[in-house]
Amino acid sequence: MEKIKCDVCIIGAGSGGLSVAAGAAQMGAKVVLIEGHKMGGDCLNYGCVPSKSLIASAKAAYGMSHPGEIGVASAEPKVDYAEAKDHVARVVETIAPVDSQERFEGFGITVLREWASFKDEKTIVTDTHEITARRIVIATGSSPFVPPIDGLDGVDYLTNETLFDLREKPEHLIVIGGGPIGMEMAQAHRRLGCEVTVIEGGKALGKDDPEATSVVLEQIQKEGVVLVEGQQAKRVSQSGGKITVETDGGSYTGSHLLVAVGRKVNIDKLDLDKGNVAHDRAVTVDDRLRSTTNKRVFAVGDAAGRLQFTHVAGYHAGVVIPQIMFGLPTKAKQSHIPWATYTSPELAHVGLTEQQAREEHGGNVKVVRFNYDENDRAIATEKTTGFVKVLVVRGKPVGATIVGESAGELISMWSMAIANGLKMKAISDTVLPYPTLAEINKRAAGAYFSPMLFENDTVKTVVRLVQKYLP
Missing domain, CATH: 3.50.50.60 (FAD/NAD(P)-binding domain)
Known part of the structure; x- marks a missing residue:
């Protein structure tokens, strides 16, 4: 040795x-x-990179059949599931030399x-x-993590480590687990032409802001994903090429099973x-x-x-x-760590949730928000579903949630602000190109100052006096 x-x-x-x-x-x-x-680990080979690559294929397919009212006719996409998976493999292969x-x-x-x-x-x-x-x-x-579900060890199930090797398009994919991985893959497979059922023992996307997750889950169900919440998978069996998952509330049968309950x-x-x-x-x-x-x-x-x-x-x-x-004693924090779920619409968060903020700061928390349907770029591109919600304590953001188009990109501004202890004024003072979705963040910051400027009698009195005596 x-x-x-x-x-x-x-x-x-x-x-x-x-x-x-x-x-x-x-x-x-x-x-x-x-x-x-x-x-390269899980991210390159089984996680972030392959999943976002497959989501890109699914988004392209959905965009063809749902272009919106922008003067372009819809068309039925011809989905080649195996080629979509080949796209995933090519992306991984392209990035792999870096690792x-x-x-x-x-x-x-x-x-x-x-x-x-x-x-x-x-x-x-x-x-x-x-x-x-x-x-x-x-x-x-x-x-x-593979849970100890009765019968699971005798079933041909998938995890994120085997899903991307699959080249046969599932006729009906059953997903056990309604977390980020489960919901991302559920929507992607539905958009690629599969029937999909998600079984979640608690609440789907339960770690995120409930108001924001309701927007995501409504859209996913609108697209045809069957979402079963509050039912634990109790038993799994396979017969004649079909897999059945039994819960307290019923049984669900499909052609393929994805287990996505955690790590x-x-x-x-x-x-x-x-x-x-x-x-x-x-x-x-x-x-x-x-x-x-x-x-x-x-x-x-x-x-x-x-x-x-x-x-x-x-x-x-x-x-x-x-x-x-x-030998420098640096320490790790978590209060400034963002995360994003790449469903459509996307869901992103950084810092404290609204509940956590109220528990920690009580009545000092101010909630400000701005909706996508008031943003000119969102209106122009028909991406008007969603909002940004910011939790502010004594002029500083302590948490933010965004649901909507490019939420994973937009959360960056709030991540930077929280990481560096910036005040809301730093956001409101930032000049952004028009029209961009990023203006949603700036308008949310403006919503924090609006009551102080436009609903304040003292400010109005001062303005009248200045205007009276100003040369």
């Missing part, structure tokens, strides 16, 4: 691990990067394509190597106890993302047990790098 000594050993070559590896190596550290599966082993070896990093585990507090072992490191970063990501962190193979690394469902870390029991060890991304998004893993890398390179 070959022995290696290094400054940083990173386990996992997804978004977080790759970012730490590239940053550390380019600053002069000796880095070992270990990946037992695919470079490739060759690229990172070009940074001077030793890349080992093996599974890794702890030997002791500062030693990692693979089948062929023993790595002793001054700092160890766990960036192993997560995998689809579990990939820590089972790591032998964390040998490394004195405390853990439960994820690595137990402090605000510095450092193990609470082994100060050599850090965790980033899903392995840190916080919000499970690719951009969070990248952010975590930026928190960890100053610590392992320079």
Whole structure:
């Protein structure tokens, strides 16, 4: 077994691990990067990239049959499901070199394509190597959680790790799970010509603002997706090419089954106890993302047990790098982390929800909003469904929710404001090109100041006096 000594050993070559590896190596550290599966992790191979690629195909198909009243006749799209999946594969293949082993070896990093585990507090072992490191970063990501549903182990079911390999268009896709992955794939498959039923034990998109999610769910159901909420899947069976899911409220039969009920962190193979690394469902870390029991060890991304998004893993890398390179005690926050669900309309959020804001700040919370149907660009493009809602405390935004066209893009302005402690005046003072959807954000900021300017008797008195004596 070959022995290696290094400054940083990173386990996992997804978004977080790759970012730490590239940053550390380019600053002069000796880095070992270990990946037992695919470079690029879940996001590139099974998550963000393939799902958004398939959504693009679905959006194109839907746009042909639903052009709106803009002088263009509708046409029945000819959907080639296998070709849509080939499009997904081409997108992944195009992006893959950025995350490739060759690229990172070009940074001077030793890349080992093996599974890794702890030997002791500062030693990692693979089948062929023993790595002793001054700092160890766990960036192993997560995998689809498969719930213990009776009969599921005897059924040909899909997860996000197998869905994108499917080339046969499902006649009727049943989705267990009404979270972001489940709802995105449900709408995409409906737009590609499949019958779709979603079974959710609680409330679909239940982690987002209820007022905003109702807009999304109304549209998805309008398109023909059958949404079953408040019913847990109790039993699954397969017979004659059909799969049946039984719930407390009834049974639902389709041709294919997608299980999308959540994620579990990939820590089972790591032998964390040998490394004195405390853990439960994820690595137990402090605000510095450092193990609470082994100060050599850090965790980033899903392995840190916080919000499970690719951009969070990248952010975590930026928190960890100053610590392992320079010993700076940087800390991770969550109050400024945005997320988006890429349904149509899109749903995006950053900071506190309205309920959280009221619980934390009580009567100091002011809610301001602006609707898409009052935005000139939205009117011109017939994308008038949706709104932006901003929660403001003492002049500063503490949370924002957007539902509507390009919500994932528009949330960026509020993410920047919250991350940098900006006031609403910074948004209202920003000059934006006309006509753009981004003006929705500016108009929401204006809605915060309007009562102070236009519904204030003192302001009106001052204006009258100035006008009376102004030369």
